[in-house]
Every structure is written in structure tokens, then in C-alpha cells.
Amino acid sequence: MTSRRAFLAALMAVAAPKPSWADAGSPRWLACAREADGGFALFGIAGDGADTFRLPLPARGHAGAAHPTRPEAVAFARRPGTFALVLDCATGALIRQLTPPEGMQFNGHGAYTSDGEILYTVEQRATDSRGFLGLWDAAYRRIGQIETGGIGPHEMLRLPGGASGDVFAVANGGIATDPSDRTKLNLPDMAPSLVYVEGDAIAEQVALDPALHFASIRHLAQEDGTLAFAMQWEGPADRIVPLLGLHRRGAAPILASAPGPEQALMQGYAGSVAFSQGEVAITSPRGGRMHRFDAQGGFLGATTRADICGLAPCPGGFLTTDGGGGVLRVTEGHARPLGLRPRAWDNHIVTL
Template identity: 30%
Template sequence: MNRRQFLQASLATLVAGSLDGRLAFAGADKGPLILSAVDDETGHHLIAGVDLQGRQRFLLPVGNRCHGGCERPGTVQAILFARRPGRHVYVVDTGQGNIVHDIAAGDGYHFYGHGVFSPDSRYLYVTVNRYDTGEGIVRVYDAEDNYRAVRDMPVGGIGPHELVLHPDGNTLIVALGGIQTHPDYDRIKLNPDTMQPALLLMDRQTGGIRKRFRPSHHQLSCRHLGVSPDGIVVAGYQYQGPTWESRPLIAHYDSNTDTFREIGLPKSLQRSLHNYVASVAVSPASPLSLVTAPRGDRVVVINHRTRALVSDFEVPDVAGALALPDGSFVVSSGTGSLHHISADGLEAETVATLDIHWDNHLTFHG
């Protein structure tokens, strides 16, 4: 048995033995951590923390299926958000491996599964739906005041999903999906014919919308995104129109030139994505970005400066994507595997295979 086979066998045994609804903790560790929402083989919802080699740190049972996450800068805390239309946000102490706070959306509201902190780590910005009116908002929580909700900022549209902070430290970049939902109808899309998706630039201090960019078709739901240190935004779409159509699924905004474009891929590759991008990761150390397309079992790497295709890989049921500080990437799969993508975007290697099903996002905690 070689080293990788031994590692995978050991990890599978460790995880399978601990996924019984109880908290599992392998001890505190000061190294980098990957967090994600996962399900076990029986359908229980958990938050997993693993190291960069795929070794388990903790598994935390939660009452809702989670989605995206973010780290609280300069602290041991990370945040995992319930999947739309969920009503809980979980604050995780990554050092102790436990949940220290549960933020409820409140009556009449649900979360969309994403959030981001201010540079000083005090304020948490979360995408929220007021479902009686369908109004999308960014809600602000004060982490220094026990995560008290302090402000709601309307986005002027329906379905704000992922949001990230621009390198200027003041602009929130918001992917506005345009899809109206209601908890009584689970994840049913209530307005496919009247969708108005957009990429938004919001002032986090005033709540004012600085820019609003529309996709080339009103059913291209803008859902996930990332931003480079030099202010280039890469966004992923999910097309809600006829399945036989094939439309651009990657958007590009350069804040240095104030230019918004969509990136076309070779026709065969474009069709293979099946109109669905799940996760976006933008490298902090190179001009490369990566998107995952689980319906097509594809990972696509682009150069976000030139908008050129670099490579694509087949990963069955690919899920989350994460850019590491060294310029390389990690992607997960619903089959339980973790894969490392080299910093040049040309090589993929399986790191581990676990007895869990990864959700569509990975969160780094350094």
C-alpha cells in the first residue's frame, strides 16, 4: 500500500467511525483549515473541518444543511451559513472545534447561504430575503456585540446570493440571482419569467448601490463570485432557461477599467457545463481563477486577466472550490474526494477520499 492509499484508507475509517450525529474532534491544531458543509451517508447535516491534506479536525452536527462560509479575520472563528432558504448561521470556534453561536434569521426572513466580514472583522454582512415582499437585503451583524443585527441594506432586487469584499475595503460585490423563493415552497423558483439578475457594487458604509451590471439574458442567475487582489471580479451564472440552450456562464468585471464582460468558452466545453456553475475561486497569488460545474463534472481554469481558457478537468460531482495562499487550488466532490489543482492550473491530484458528501463551497481558515 502506497502513502496515498494508506492516507485515504485511514481517513475513510476515521470519518466513517465518527459520523453518528455526535461531535467529533481530533484536537486543536494551529495549521490552516478547510471548512465545508457536508452530509453523511444517512443524510445527517454536518460542518466538517479538515487540514490541507484532508485529515479530519472536527465534524459538527447541525440542524440545517449549510452552504457557504467565511472566516472572521484575525480570530479563530469561522461562519457557516444555512443553505437557501435556511434560517440559521453558525459561528464555529475552529480552535476548539465547536459551535459557539447560532444566529437566527428572525420571523419573515431567510438566509441565502453567504456572507463576508469587514476588514477589521467587526461587522458581518449577510445576504437575506424578506420573503413576504421578496425584497433582497444585506444585513449587518456586529460580531463584537454578540452578533447583534444592526442594519438592513436593501439591494433593489430579488435574490442576493454570494457577496465578497472588494480590495478597497469598502465596496461589497454582490451576486444578485434574481430568483424569488419562500420557505413554504422550499427551493421552488417563483419568478423565472420576470427575473432581473445583476452584479452589484454596494457601499458597505452607506448601503448605496454604486454600479449594477446586467447579464446578457434575464434568466442568467448571477450566483457565485470571487475577486482578485487587483480588483478583478469573476462571477458564475446558473441559467434558468431551456435546457437545450447553452449560454455564457462566467462573467468578468475589471474595476480598474470599469468594464463588464462575459467569457465565452469553446462550444463543446460550454455545452458540457449544463448551464450551471456552482463555485468560484480566484487566486490571490496569480492571474488564475477556477469554477466548478457539478452537472457537467467539470472544473474550468481561466486566466482572469486575459479571459483565456487555461485548462479543464473532469471531476465527478465536483462541488466546492478554494484558492490557497500559494496560488494552488482545492476542489471537493459530492462523492467525498478532495483534489489539489497546481498553481499553474495544469495538474490535478486526488488528496483524500472521505465517507462524506461535500456541499458546493469550501472556506479557508489560516
């Protein structure tokens, strides 16, 4: 009898439909925010800008990683952080709290492999900010790590698979920070880089001209084989520099800027980057602006919005969020509000 019951239970488990993102309200995006009462949460956002779920966080979240099939998301602490929460977005249950190995810190971003079997987390060693990718299996057990070949890595992005499987791009920001308070320790010697990781090794590494070594490479987006990277300038405040780069494997990077006076309004800071249907955009919460470019780096125009930062592709243009609670769709440079929420959205939107 026991064997029969076990067999029937196993059969039912196989036959039962596996949970999907539809069970979490079919969100199109995920984003973290600070709420009006000072608490923090992760939200699912529908195509019309409405909330699909709200899951509380113990502290400020930065970005997240969404499982490719299961309604699971990892919410990362603001860097440098010591927690990452794996959440069931359909039920609200905490699946696992991840803690980096002793002496390591999470840096706010991560990504799954295309089959969802391995989670990569962006990390740095606390003592010297040396970069690593932490590897976690499907049960969220630590199984290894890979060096990123630089200091202070920030965002990573899974790219369309290569001949040997998944390829990941990693933005090494180049900034060493104090492990307790984020004080920047090495600005005169910064060396940002962009790397491509295949398997357990760096397959390609790209550096900027030494004259731009103060341009910290921070955030990434990709479309049709082109990788876009957003930068933050740590050099002299009166110098106007590009904040967007475009790169194709094996080629030199292309740097893109708005005309001088408009570029100066970005205040040397790009907070997010996204592609959408042949256009690429960056945002600056400091400058209250979004800049749009074509796929070759030609400037298309600016959209103004106070404290704008979150950015993702959506049909016809871009979805943006801001520190005032706004959710907007930007089409051909024109912003249309989709909602105003009683919260301050954090820097990033994760596309499902």
C-alpha cells in the first residue's frame, strides 16, 4: 500500500502543472522601491504599469534576477550587500536567503543561465574589491566562483548563447570601495573594463582609452549582437564626457554623446541603459534626463523627468520609473504617465 501511494504521489507530481510567471500575475517587469512608510519592497509591474505583486524586503533593494521559467526572483541588497532573497513571486514565500562567503559582498546584480539551473551573482572581495561571479545551483547552494578580471564589478547580463553555451557580459566598474561605508579608495588608479565570460573563463576583455579611465562602466543592455554600456564619470567635474558605449565582440567600442550643452546636463552620471527596437537609451537621475540614440550611437533626443532612472524596453519605446513614484512610457521621446505610486522607485527595472 505504501509503495502504491508513493507511486501515485509521484505520478501526480509529474502530471501537475509547474508554476509559471502567470501564477504571479504575468508581470512584464520587476523593480524595487522604498515605500512611503520607509519600508522596502519588490514589485511586479504589468504591461499597463499596474502592480501585480508586492513582496517586502528587509532593507533597500537594488536590482534583481528573474528565473527564466519559474515565478522566482532574487532581490539583491544595495551594494555592497550581504543578503540576496530568493522569493516565490506567486505566493510571496521566501525560498532562500543567500549570504556570500565570508569576506565577500554582493554588488546588487545577478543573472540566471538560460535553463535556470545556475544563478550567477556579482560579488567583490571586501578587502580589495576584486571581482567575482558567485555560482549557485538550482537549489541555491554555492557551487563555485569565477574571477571577473577587474575591480568593483557591477551589472552582469546573459547574452544569446555562444557555441559553448551561455555567454555573460560583466561591467567591471574599476572602483575599490571601503567595505563598510563605500568610500572610494582608488580613483587615481581606476581601470574599468568590460568582459565576456564563457564557461568558467574570460573570453574577451575590453578597456577604454586611458584618458577615460575615470569612466566607471556600470550597467549593460544588449540587442542584435550589440552590447550597450552606461558609465559614471569619477574625474574632474568640469569635463564633459560620453556616458554611453556600444560594443560588438572583436571590435573597438563606440562612444556616444549628446551635443555638448545637453550632455553637460547629465552631470556625468548614467544610471540605467536599455535597448528597444533599434534605439538605445540612458537615464540620469542627477540630471533629470533620458537620452536616446540610434544603434550606431547617433543622438536622437532628450526627455526630461525629475529623478528618472529605471529603464526597460516596452512596445513602442521605453518604460521608465523615477524617485517620485512615476511609471511612464516614452515613445519617440514623448512621455506618457502609466501611473503614480506612493513610493520611490530604485535605480533599475528587470525585464522578464
